[in-house]
Amino acid sequence: GAVVSQHPSWVICKSGTSVKIECRSLDFQATTMFWYRQFPKQSLMLMATSNEGSKATYEQGVEKDKFLINHASLTLSTLTVTSAHPEDSSFYICSARDERGQETQYFGPGTRLLVL
């Protein structure tokens, strides 16, 4: 149990386009999902907390208009990188918190974004 999928796994896009990344909890419901960003050889940086049915909570320094988060159901959260630029190229990882008494975050496989 506790499987999280993420789609797409790879995306290459032109500068100025928008990219949507989906995060799904496959065998459990998650009222809370998290979006992280990871640069090579670095730790994970939390970008925002996605709450089902309400607005996401963004970490300091993360542009909410740049990184749009929607958590429309108990199993799906999406991150849209709007008007992507080369500096947005990174590895984006989502996690979903399993609230069946364990409070553990399970992570998706990640999405590698390359903006040309």
Add this chain to the structure above:
Amino acid sequence: AQKVTQAQTEISVVEKEDVTLDCVYETRDTTYYLFWYKQPPSGELVFLIRRNSFDEQNEISGRYSWNFQKSTSSFNFTITASQVVDSAVYFCALSRSLFYNQGGKLIFGQGTELSVKP
């Protein structure tokens, strides 16, 4: 403030050696959770263990073992008889209880890159 320190940036061992990855944390909370995750080259974070602050029992799972000591604020991870497949980056993380403000968020250490050579 919460903080996790993994002082070992990189460790290289030869297969079958035992290796311990260190994790030291800082928190003033009485209720908190500690985690270890493995990130192989593919990138996905794999959950290894969760420990709550009231459970100081050490745990063993196959070749993996964890030593939680509140007195030294440490949660160290030992791999016995390491294998090449153990090569990965290992992250230690801390989260506050949901009862606290900012509860549930993971605070990660910088990670330790383990290289196991044949």
